[in-house]
Amino acid sequence: MNKKRQIELIETLESCVDMNNIDVSKYFKELQNLGKNLYKNDFFTDILNFCNILGNEERLKIIKVLLSKDYCVCELEAILDKSQSTISHHLRELEKIGLIRGWKRGRFTHYEIFKEKIEYYILTLNKLLTFNIK
Numbered sequence: 712m713n714k715k716r717q718i719e720l721i722e723t724l725e726s727c728v729d730m731n732n733i734d735v736s737k738y739f740k741e742l743q744n745l746g747k748n749l750y751k752n753d754f755f756t757d758i759l760n761f762c763n764i765l766g767n768e769e770r771l772k773i774i775k776v777l778l779s780k781d782y783c784v785c786e787l788e789a790i791l792d793k794s795q796s797t798i799s800h801h802l803r804e805l806e807k808i809g810l811i812r813g814w815k816r817g818r819f820t821h822y823e824i825f826k827e828k829i830e831y832y833i834l835t836l837n838k839l840l841t842f843n844i845k
Contacts, residue, residue, distance in 0.1 A: 712743075754835045760808050761832040769793065770801045774824065777811060781823035 717739070724742075725735050764770060769791065776782065776790055787798045802822055805811045809828040813820045 754839065757808075757832065758836055758839055761810075761836070764804055764808055764810065767801070767804075769797070770805055773798070773801055773805065774810065774829075777822060777824045781821045783816070783819040783821045785819065787822075 721735055721739050724739060765774075772791055773787065776787065782790070784795055784798050784802070787793075787802075788795055791798065802811065802813065806813065809825055810832075811822050812825050813822045815821075
């Protein structure tokens with residue numbers, strides 16, 4: 712951050728925050744450190760990927776269905792009334808971030824939820840959204 716912007720922010724803080732007996736420059740540095748700590752959290756990328764993948768109704772439906780048992784693509788087609796190519800596209804997206812895994816059973820690929828990965832994402836999201844930002 713350039714010096715001019717820093718001075719502007721400190722002046723703004725002086726007028727918007729109750730600064731009785733508080734060193735505004737020191738407070739500004741604390742705020743800067745808080746921001747730097749946010750960037751140190753490696754799980755932001757994971758959580759963004761997770762949220763982007765879940766931001767689709769069809770993928771949410773697939774996850775909901777797979778929570779009960781594993782299914783092959785043709786079974787998912789019948790359940791969701793979608794084409795094989797649509798189902799396969801969504802399955803690939805879910806596989807990319809490790810939410811599901813597929814395996815061959817005869818000529819068909821069956822898919823199941825990778826529960827440990829979902830638990831990881833939910834715990835990470837919970838950690839991100841708690842009030843302790845550190």
